[in-house]
Amino acid sequence: MPLPTIEWLGGIEGCVRLIDQTLLPTEFRQIECHSIEAMWEAIKVLRVRGAPAIGIAAAFGTILGIQSSRAAKYDEFRRALEKAADCLATSRPTAVNLFWALERMKRVADENRLMTIPLLKERLLDEALAICEEDKAVCRAIGRHGADLIPDGGGVLTHCNAGGLATADYGTALAVMFAAHEQGKRFRVFADETRPLLQGARLTAWELMQAGIDVTVICDSMAAAVMRQGKVDLVVVGADRIAANGDTANKIGTYAVAILAKEHGIPFYVAAPASTFDLSLPEGEGIPIEERKAEEVTCGFGRRTAPEGVKVFNPAFDVTPARYIAGIVTERGIISPVGDAAIRAMLR
């Protein structure tokens, strides 16, 4: 990334600066969020998106929510923190990293309840900054562990964007490709455009081109044809929430790609940090799936493309059962085969 996907500017009275991803690839613009409401809106409309980046945004958003608190005592401050977290928790329901980051911020507050409020605020900002910095290291480690999966001269297919724009830096699924590229491997990437919001065409293609990686954009409906032509050696995607058994929620269309990969004998990998696992859910059934507004489907690009008043179903995610997943690339190593025991062992 030429500039950070998301960063904190200044001290405790500072603000969040992020790349407005709704404008890419035709316009590169950074915006500043000076209030929790602005942060909430940026998450909601996908100015910042991608599970790890949403976690960072939530941590920074918490700071925006409490920075001007005049609470003198912990209990009052803690209520303000809870209110900020509750607000951010309503922005998007599926990516667990958001809730993971909010819980982490609240836990740090509770662990430091004896601090003065000004010091506690500083401590929370340090924690949010740590979440952001840790994500960078985590993504590099995912890349290191996953790079060997890509054969020299091979083909990789990915869906949506799990790149530097979805994280603090470097990405998860794309980290695997960046790392293989840095090793000198040559390979070709097929990027599903990823309707309705085209994160694949707009963001993944942009990131890979910037890195000098050979990328071809296809419509989601073309993945099967490309696989049948023998051009895909593996699929790698990111994740928004992974249940204890390995069932994986990711951008709508991922489940279809997993089925197509199975039918063509192509291994299907997920790349995600430990913070994406939700061990409180035994399986994917319990993952809440966000439904978004019809207009994303019916008039997403400045022109109406479906009849007025038509019914639309617009789930933002689907769940790929663990049995379709050859392995999950984490910062600690690759979980393969995927199952409860192997996941618990890796995350322990």
Next chain:
Amino acid sequence: MPLPTIEWLGGIEGCVRLIDQTLLPTEFRQIECHSIEAMWEAIKVLRVRGAPAIGIAAAFGTILGIQSSRAAKYDEFRRALEKAADCLATSRPTAVNLFWALERMKRVADENRLMTIPLLKERLLDEALAICEEDKAVCRAIGRHGADLIPDGGGVLTHCNAGGLATADYGTALAVMFAAHEQGKRFRVFADETRPLLQGARLTAWELMQAGIDVTVICDSMAAAVMRQGKVDLVVVGADRIAANGDTANKIGTYAVAILAKEHGIPFYVAAPASTFDLSLPEGEGIPIEERKAEEVTCGFGRRTAPEGVKVFNPAFDVTPARYIAGIVTERGIISPVGDAAIRAMLR
């Protein structure tokens, strides 16, 4: 259809009137084609599309190509006819109905070579009009044969548009739905939007809404999620060319839908007239697949949605192997199971 998809206006000096489908659903406009060049362009840019409608357009286009011929003798006239057919044959390569219609027009000329040229022109116009009229009857018959496939209270998924707009009237895959609806059955249709040109969102949704059939538009990437929810009892799609063994070329994405249907235990049907079969090809491998320009993918909706200069793969069709197809609904009955012998027997 409130007005004909395509029709001939006037006598031998007349012209073709058609609904400009590139403008639907936001604008309903009929245009007139007064030259073979205009007809070629209308086919090329999909003002008229759908395999049976392309066949009719080719037949009418032939008339536009020869109507002003001053040939006095058959050989000279036949060369003009050949030239017209050769021109139209370059418009789109995959739908075999186009070539079928051109061959039929040439055969009629050869069978009537002793006629005076003015009479022969009239005979050819009669043939083109017959192709159009026959298509209407064929579509009704497809609807009659296929209607029983739809269970009352069930769910149907379709891809692209194989409706009245893809034929003279009534459609092929949609004919099955129209006929079931006329029988009083209630059912729900999921229409894949069908990237890149959105024939499902723009045309299928529009036709089904006009008929009062419950239709929900989804992105192509959502079909698997809808199937997994148990909402789809069968898939019905059209076809652009069917090889002797039943392998079926249809709009890009159809092959993926067939795989997804198989994985969910949902029967996958093709609905197409006899004119869509190409018995000269033993299997689908030989079907020429049109590749279209990158801009359909990168800036299809009035706004650029992928980086400048990015590579794009944009095949307009894919081939679904016969083993995925539960049955092919033709005007003569349903071919099931699908295979060489059953196809030959039905078409005999």
